[in-house]
Amino acid sequence: MRLIFLGPPGVGKGTQAQRxxxxxxxxxxSTGDILREAVLKKTPLGVQAKSFMDSxxxxxxxxxxGIIRARLKETDSKEGFILDGFPRTVPQAQALTSMLRQDQRxxxxxxxxxxxxxxxxxxxxxxxxxxxxQAVYHLEYSPSQKPELCDRCGGKLIQRxxxxxxxxxxxxxxxxxxxxxxxxFYEEQGVLxxxxxxxxxxTVYQRVTAALG
Ligand code: ADP
Ligand code: AMP
Numbered sequence: 347m348r349l350i351f352l353g354p355p356g357v358g359k360g361t362q363a364q365r366x367x368x369x370x371x372x373x374x375x376s377t378g379d380i381l382r383e384a385v386l387k388k389t390p391l392g393v394q395a396k397s398f399m400d401s402x403x404x405x406x407x408x409x410x411x412g413i414i415r416a417r418l419k420e421t422d423s424k425e426g427f428i429l430d431g432f433p434r435t436v437p438q439a440q441a442l443t444s445m446l447r448q449d450q451r452x453x454x455x456x457x458x459x460x461x462x463x464x465x466x467x468x469x470x471x472x473x474x475x476x477x478x479x480q481a482v483y484h485l486e487y488s489p490s491q492k493p494e495l496c497d498r499c500g501g502k503l504i505q506r507x508x509x510x511x512x513x514x515x516x517x518x519x520x521x522x523x524x525x526x527x528x529x530x531f532y533e534e535q536g537v538l539x540x541x542x543x544x545x546x547x548x549t550v551y552q553r554v555t556a557a558l559g
Contacts, residue, residue, distance in 0.1 A: 362554050469487070
């Protein structure tokens with residue numbers, strides 16, 4: 347199963363991809379996670395990406411395309427994968443199509459998650475993340491058992507630097523202008539499925555498995 351999880355920041359793509367990845371034993375490949383790790387380690391990629399990420403802008407296409415090209419060559423992706431947060435522009439989607447085609451592969455389905463703007467802002471504002479193991483929590487909707495500590499690895503939870511009100515606004519704007527056209531792109535290829543992202547994670551997960559069933 348080769349899947350793309352599409353949708354605005356905060357809609358719950360990572361949360362759902364995490365569950366499905368564990369259940370299906372296929373990797374969740376998140377360009378956001380890969381970039382954040384690079385920023386944390388101050389690698390050349392991280393140094394290059396940081397200012398774009400902090401201001402809510404997209405990292406240049408050639409950079410993220412290079413990340414995905416390398417990642418999809420790893421053996422764990424041969425049985426399938428879930429792309430979370432990639433592609434985000436039409437050129438990225440075109441590059442993905444052609445790199446998969448070289449290996450006689452293609453995308454099976456694109457799940458497009460939908461949610462109201464108010465709820466997106468609520469989810470992003472309350473998000474807390476573990477920089478150590480990438481687990482994601484929400485202050486109200488899915489709090490960790492001990493305040494500020496990761497249930498999974500005990501790491502100290504942080505609020506992502508791009509989950510501040512001004513950057514949230516910018517990211518939603520960038521989504522609308524640069525990523526929204528991908529809905530049409532994949533609709534025309536007949537692989538797009540719309541998923542209502544509202545309600546608790548369990549409910550959304552049922553919709554995800556129903557869409558794949
Ligand atoms: P994305 O990967 O699309 O940016 P996340 O999966 O990181 O979104 O979710 C954003 C925030 O919303 C996180 O704090 C997460 O815990 C919370 N969240 C995810 N799904 C739901 C849901 N169905 N109901 C309530 N909160 C959710
Ligand atoms: P995310 O974790 O998916 O919300 O991504 C966080 C940030 O990483 C984005 O706001 C971008 O700056 C950058 N990023 C992640 N994925 C991409 C992508 N496919 N194209 C460009 N920038 C990306």
